[in-house]
Structure formats: structure tokens, C-alpha cells
Amino acid sequence: xxxxxxxxxxxxxxxxxxxxxxxxxxxxxxxxxxxxxxxxxxxxxxxxxxxxxxxxxxxxxxxxxxxxxxxxxxxxxxxxxxxxxxxxxxxxxxxxxxxxxxxxxxxxxxxxxxxxxxxxxxxxxxxxxxxxxxxxxxxxxxxxxxxxxxxxxxxxxxxxxxxxxxxxxxxxxxxxxxxxxxxxxxxxxxxxxxxxxxxxxxxxxxxxxxxxxxxxxxxxxxxxxxxxxxxxxxxxxxxxxxxxxxxxxxxxxxxxxxxxxxxxxxxxxxxxxxxxxxxxxxxxxxxxxxxxxxxxxxxxxxxxxxxxxxxxxxxxxx
Amino acid sequence: xxxxxxxxxxxxxxxxxxxxxxxxxxxxxxxxxxxxxxxxxxxxxxxxxxxxxxxxxxxxxxxxxxxxxxxxxxxxxxxxxxxxxxxxxxxxxxxxxxxxxxxxxxxxxxxxxxxxxxxxxxxxxxxxxxxxxxxxxxxxxxxxxxxxxxxxxxxxxxxxxxxxxxxxxxxxxxxxxxxxxxxxxxxxxxxxxxxxxxxxxxxxxxxxxxxxxxxxxxxxxxxxxxxxxxxxxxxxxxxxxxxxxxxxxxxxxxxxxxxxxxxxxxxxxxxxxxxxxxxxxxxxxxxxxxxxxxxxxxxxxxxxxxxxxxxxxxxxxxxxxxxxxxxxxxxxxxxxxxxxxxxxxxxxxxxxxxxxxxxxxxxxxxxxxxxxxxxxxxxxxxxxxxxxxxxxxxxxxxxxxxxxxxxxxxxxxxxxxxxxxxxxxxxxxxxxxxxxxxxxxxxxxxxxxxxxxxxxxxxxxxxxxxxxxxxxxxxxxxxxxxxxxxxxxxxxxxxxxxxxxxxxxxxxxxxxxxxxxxxxxxxxxxxxxxxxxxxxxxxxxxxxxxxxxxxxxxxxxxxxxxxxxxxxxxxxxxxxxxxxxxxxxxxxxxxxxxxxxxxxxxxxxxx
Numbered sequence: 001x002x003x004x005x006x007x008x009x010x011x012x013x014x015x016x017x018x019x020x021x022x023x024x025x026x027x028x029x030x031x032x033x034x035x036x037x038x039x040x041x042x043x044x045x046x047x048x049x050x051x052x053x054x055x056x057x058x059x060x061x062x063x064x065x066x067x068x069x070x071x072x073x074x075x076x077x078x079x080x081x082x083x084x085x086x087x088x089x090x091x092x093x094x095x096x097x098x099x100x101x102x103x104x105x106x107x108x109x110x111x112x113x114x115x116x117x118x119x120x121x122x123x124x125x126x127x128x129x130x131x132x133x134x135x136x137x138x139x140x141x142x143x144x145x146x147x148x149x150x151x152x153x154x155x156x157x158x159x160x161x162x163x164x165x166x167x168x169x170x171x172x173x174x175x176x177x178x179x180x181x182x183x184x185x186x187x188x189x190x191x192x193x194x195x196x197x198x199x200x201x202x203x204x205x206x207x208x209x210x211x212x213x214x215x216x217x218x219x220x221x222x223x224x225x226x227x228x229x230x231x232x233x234x235x236x237x238x239x240x241x242x243x244x245x246x247x248x249x250x251x252x253x254x255x256x257x258x259x260x261x262x263x264x265x266x267x268x269x270x271x272x273x274x275x276x277x278x279x280x281x282x283x284x285x286x287x288x289x290x291x292x293x294x295x296x297x298x299x300x301x302x303x304x305x306x307x308x309x310x311x312x313x314x315x316x317x318x
Numbered sequence: 319x320x321x322x323x324x325x326x327x328x329x330x331x332x333x334x335x336x337x338x339x340x341x342x343x344x345x346x347x348x349x350x351x352x353x354x355x356x357x358x359x360x361x362x363x364x365x366x367x368x369x370x371x372x373x374x375x376x377x378x379x380x381x382x383x384x385x386x387x388x389x390x391x392x393x394x395x396x397x398x399x400x401x402x403x404x405x406x407x408x409x410x411x412x413x414x415x416x417x418x419x420x421x422x423x424x425x426x427x428x429x430x431x432x433x434x435x436x437x438x439x440x441x442x443x444x445x446x447x448x449x450x451x452x453x454x455x456x457x458x459x460x461x462x463x464x465x466x467x468x469x470x471x472x473x474x475x476x477x478x479x480x481x482x483x484x485x486x487x488x489x490x491x492x493x494x495x496x497x498x499x500x501x502x503x504x505x506x507x508x509x510x511x512x513x514x515x516x517x518x519x520x521x522x523x524x525x526x527x528x529x530x531x532x533x534x535x536x537x538x539x540x541x542x543x544x545x546x547x548x549x550x551x552x553x554x555x556x557x558x559x560x561x562x563x564x565x566x567x568x569x570x571x572x573x574x575x576x577x578x579x580x581x582x583x584x585x586x587x588x589x590x591x592x593x594x595x596x597x598x599x600x601x602x603x604x605x606x607x608x609x610x611x612x613x614x615x616x617x618x619x620x621x622x623x624x625x626x627x628x629x630x631x632x633x634x635x636x637x638x639x640x641x642x643x644x645x646x647x648x649x650x651x652x653x654x655x656x657x658x659x660x661x662x663x664x665x666x667x668x669x670x671x672x673x674x675x676x677x678x679x680x681x682x683x684x685x686x687x688x689x690x691x692x693x694x695x696x697x698x699x700x701x702x703x704x705x706x707x708x709x710x711x712x713x714x715x716x717x718x719x720x721x722x723x724x725x726x727x728x729x730x731x732x733x734x735x736x737x738x739x740x741x742x743x744x745x746x747x748x749x750x751x752x753x754x755x756x757x758x759x760x761x762x763x764x765x766x767x768x769x770x771x772x773x774x775x776x777x778x779x780x781x782x783x784x785x786x787x788x789x790x791x792x793x794x795x796x797x798x799x800x801x802x803x804x805x806x807x808x809x810x811x812x813x814x815x816x817x818x819x820x821x822x823x824x825x826x827x828x829x830x831x832x833x834x835x836x837x838x839x840x841x842x843x844x845x846x847x848x849x850x851x852x853x854x855x856x857x858x859x860x861x862x863x864x865x866x867x868x869x870x871x872x873x874x875x876x877x878x879x880x881x882x883x884x885x886x887x888x889x890x891x892x893x894x895x896x897x898x899x900x901x902x903x904x905x906x907x908x909x910x911x912x913x914x915x916x917x918x919x920x921x922x923x924x925x
Contacts (some may be wrong), residue, residue, distance in 0.1 A: 005634070012631045016624050023620040054460045061553055176828050248486040255449070255669035256482070269557045310477045
């Protein structure tokens, strides 16, 4: 047989052998492509608090849908920006994506720029300001201005025609951009109706009745203050409580009537979309990240058990 | 060899390539069609099996759901008929019995409660404080109980809104409510028995089933209006992130339906849960079918590739076996010549047609060779005729001069010289005749030369001397006869004839490797170089003043005709110095057999 023929037959046999080998490899692994699971870390303050339950349900569902390995860091409440920055820096090591709630919006630009060069960064609640689409950074947030306005309007509607309303505000952490917006919008709306808060304090130290002048209405602009106010005012008959919250406790006191009305951002949606956005960025690094806005609901005792609010407030089946 | 081209300029394919290409194309088409048909058949069968499997799973799940719901109805029945109807609530309670029922089924129920017509709580398990200000008569499960008092009513999943739980826990339940008759002081009054079923039991049951399917297939549950009761992506749907085609389910009958939702076609299997009218929907997206057949697809592709490669290999063998004998024959025909005939080996391994063709070509070649040989033979004859003619040009010329000399001797009384001349002449003619042979030993040619020179020395007394310096060992080599005589004649007539005893003619012979050389050298007048150059040309007009040169040319031509172009004469001459003419021919030992072969076999035998 000629050398050329021998080479031809050799090549054909090699082709057959290669095909069979590839097949044996492929069939042995069940034809499943290699799983490339992205690692995404989540850093929020006081992560075990039930206020994050809906948010956590959202990120877990999304992680399941997008086959993402989730590292939900167990944290206590951040005492300082430095502590949080250290934690974020550690969490970003080895992670493909990072979902972060910033407790302090000031002086973190450099940190965001640095992390977003190597890690896809999604900012919770404060994203609108820090979203830098040319980098791997975007935000997901509720419209805090609209939340502040809505909360004021609920109070004004419930007390339509009344004058001389005395309102005290628990403004929460005003280092946070979102909290600043809520307070500003809330106060401005009240001002438009001639109402000026009797007091504005960041949080309750000790007992509310002891530390602050008596008011008709207490308004808590964050979940933590709202929970504290619930405990202080649960037996009060002459002070109404309004606020922004989302924990089981605040829902319970809304159900009991301690809270007259509460604004609840859709935390499930926020968590889900945060993971989805990180995944999309990791899949398509050339497509700019988009900051997203989630909805919120004004809930009172009358509509707490509506089908729409039930699924929003109680996403977890017990 | 130039590549053959068609008249249209295209390159013709070889038989091997044509067979290989056509067989491979046909086989590839057959394999692809077969593979596609098998794969399609498998895909259809797989689709059918998946659908049937999903149908069976849906049926089993519906049975499980019905069992669960039947248990709940039986629990409600037992509570009503065995407990509530047996008590008068004026001074009795059913708390103990209700707790017993709760304890027996608490993994599947959240609470049991009995309400009066006004919505007051009569009894409940587990013991808990009802929410302040709660008016259960406004609850849908309450109103539905009285809407159809003879039935049990299952609500949609909802968060239980009955009891105060200071631990902030809220439960998703499905409320099973019925209108009951409560006896108080002997008087039956209306009330509502509520069994809050743990919704997570249904969720867990269906989650487990959905978790067991990794191909994208899933189940969800709706009420008769298409409102979702359970969905594996319910949270995403509630949040508006995903959607489901549940509203269409309302119009679907039980069985298998195909639908297109969000651009994807999918098979939907509907099975209704008895009593409740709930519909269990099993969804098989088209991608699930694809996933299921993907392994088969790879297998078919692999088989097609292997078969294709194997077919190429087999086709090469088939093409070679068919075209091989043709190529062998073609090769044999290409190389065929009179000395390289088409042999039987070149076609005897082929088919009948090839053998027939080979034999025909072989016969053609044989006949062609014979014809060629005839032509060669004719040419040989023609050459010999020409040689004879050339040879005959010598004899009359010499004979006339010799006889003239003999006449002169006789007339002048030199009878002894005349006898000697005639004897020498007789020897010359004897050798010239040589029994009709053309090839003679060198010895005879030298004798002939001596005889000739003896005659010439008689004719030209005291004009020159002759010396034969020859090697006796070369005497028995072959030469063409009468090649020396013309050279000697030229040496005499154009060299030394008029030199008055100073003339010298020397004849030498020697052997150099495979050739023999005989030279005739004279010290005559010689010739200029340009004249020498024209002596052996057919057109010898420029050498005419030195004789016609016919003798030299004839000898030269004769030697070449007998032994080939590389042999013949070489002439060196210088004016007033002399001339040497060298004959060159191959060294062939003389024998009768050699002579015969040379004279009969022609030039190819000699070379």
C-alpha cells in the first residue's frame, strides 16, 4: 500500500477514534456543560434582622434562578463606616459580584471605584447617586423622595381638616443619601400644608415619651426607629405612629393598629433584581449596568390582607 | 506528461476520484437522511413518552392532592358530625375534642375554629387569642360557607387573619369552611366550622415534585378561574418579575394541550382536582424536549461522523479495487514500448472487462511491435542496400586501375610482377567477397589492406613506404570489411604519391577500453583545418580540390550505420605535416555467432 494511502487510512481511523473518545467523554458527563457558578457576596447591616427577610428571599430566589453561589454575610449593625468598608473589602475578595447596602453615603466614592474595577458592584438603596454605568457599578433603589411625599400625604389625608398637628420625626441615619431624601421630601410636603415638625431626632435614646416633647404623630423614617417607636407607643392611645418599614415586627404592629400606616418598599423585588443585574453584567461585561427602581406600597390595617399586599409582605410560606 | 483537459477546459477526474466522490456523496446523503429520520422518530417518541410520563405524574399528584383534601374534609366531617352535633353549647365546650383533632393533624393544619352566626369564636384549637376588633363575618371563607350551606368550601391561599401571635408569625393557609348547626340550649343555630389547612403542605408536596425535574418541566396549581394557588416561581410572579399563562388554563379542558406562551411553544397537561375544581397544570416547555433529546442528538451526530469516516475508508477500498486494475493497465500502457510490453500481470487481477481490454491492448501492442519490426527490417534492408551500393563504388575504380597496371606489366614483360599483382588482386577479391559477409575479423581487413598496398606499391614504385604497426591481439575482433582500403587510397593519392620515396604510410591499431581504433597516418601534404571539417559532411563541395572525399565519407557512413552515430572516422591534418585518419568502432570479439548476430540483428544488437 502506498505511503499516501496509509496516511489517509491513518487519518480516517484517527478521526473515528477521536470522535468515539469525544463521545465517551461527553456521554460520561451527561452532556452537561461545565458549570461556571458566579460567586456573589451580599453585605447589609444587621443581616439577620427580619427587615431583610423579604430582601433575602428575593436574592435567594434569583440566585436559584441564575445558578449563582450566594454568600450572604452574617453581620451585626455597622457601628462605623470604617467597619463597613473593611467588611466590604474582605467580601469583595474572590467574589464575582458584590451587593452592598451602604450605611454611610459620604466618602465612599473611592472605595466604590476601586471595587467596581474588579468586581461587579450593586448598591442597595443608595444606588441612584453612586451608579457609574461605565464601571461595573449600579444601584437599585426605591424612590425615596416619593416615599417621603407619600408618607406625608397619608398623614395629611388621615387628618384632613385638622389643624395644629404636632409631628415628631425619627429621621434615622442622615448620613445615608436615601434617608436625607426621605426627610427632605417629607418635611417639604408638610411645609406646603403649613406644618412644621415639632422635633426631628435621628433615633430614640431611652424612651420616646421621656426624651422628646409630646406630639400627636410620631413618624419613623426607617425600620429600626419604627420598631423602637412601636415598642414605646404600643399602649399609647393618643399618639399615632406612621413610618417606613418592612420587618415582621412592624407588620405585626400595623396589624394590631399601633402603626396607622406604613410605607413598605418591595424588598423582594429589590433583592431579586440586584442579583439579576449582577448576573447580567457578569454575562455581558460590555453592556452598561442599569440602575433600577423598585415600587413601594402604602399599607394600613384596612388593606394589609389584600391579595396584593399579602404576597408582598409575606413572601415566605410558613 | 501533460495533464489531460476536456474540450471545455475542465480537468477530468480520475476513475478512483470519481468512484470515491460519488460513492461518498451517495453514502453521506443516505447516512444523513437515515440519521435525520431516526433522530426525528426518536424525538417524536421521546416527546410522546415525556408527555405520557408527565400525564402519569400529574394524575398521581392529583390523587395525592385529593387524598389530602379528602382527609381535611373527613376531619371537618368528623369534627362536625361526631363532636359539634353531639354537644349542646349552653353548658358544654368542644375545646378538648377540637384540640384532639388538632393534635392528630397539626402537621397539616394550622388551626380549627368554630364561629357562631354573629362571628363570635365558640371554640378553637390550638388555644389562642383572637385578634381584637376582628369581624370574621366579612371574611370570604365565612360568607362562602353560608352561600352554599350543603358544601365544604376551599379558599385560595391567604395569610391567616384570626389570632394574635406576639411572636410576629403569620401563616399561609387554605381555609376549609362549612356551615354547621350549633345546638345551644336545645336550639340549633347556624355557625361556621373553619379548618385552616397548612398551605405549606401543598407547597412542599408540589415543590418536591418540581425539584425532581431538571429539564425545565414544572407543575402549578390554579383554582377553576385560573388564579394561581401554587407555582414554583410564585414569588417572582407576585413581584411582577415573571408571568404565567394561568388565565388561559380556565378555558382548557382536562388532557394535553399545546400552547404558545411568551414566544415559546409548550405542552400543557391539565388535570382537575375533584370537589374543589382546582386544576393541576403540568408544563413541558419545548426546551425540555430539546434537553431530553440532546444526548440522542449527540449520539446520532457521533454515529453519523463515524459512519461517514468508515464509509470514506470503505469507499477508498472499493474505489481502489475497481480503479486499481484500470490504473495498473493505464500505467502499463503509458510505459509500453517495444522493449516493455504490456504483460498479463497488468490486467489479470482486474475484472472481466479489464482483462478483455488488457488482452486487446496487448494484442494491439504485439501487432504494433511486429509492424514496427517490419518497418525496421525494411529500413535495415534499405540500409544494407545502400551499403552495398557504397561498397560497390570502390570496386570498379580500383579494379580498373589495377588491371591497367597488370596490362602495363604484361606489355612491358614484367610477367613475374604481373603474376604477383594478380595474386594480390585475387586475395583482395577473396577478402572482399568474404563469403558474402560484411563483418570480418580485423586480421582479414589488415590482410586486405596489405594486399591492396602491395598492388599500389607496384603501381607507384619508390613513391612511398608502408608500415603496419598492428597489435596481433586485436586480430580477432570484428570490423566492417573494406574500411581501410579507401583510407589507404586517399593517403596514397592525396598524400604521398608524389613524394619520391620520402612518403610514409603507417597503419596502427589499438584498443582503448571498449573501443578499437585503426589509424592510417601519412606524412603527405596535409590539409587546412577548414577542409578537414568538411570531409565527413554529406555536402563536401568545399573539399572538392582534394578529391571528392567520397571514399572517406562512405567509410564513415558505413561504420555509423553498422555501429551507431558515436563511431566512425576522425581526421586530423596539418598542411605540409601530414594526415591521420582514425577509425573507431566497438571492440566486439569475432566469432561466427557474433558475426551472424551482428549481420542479422541490426544496430541494436551491435550496441
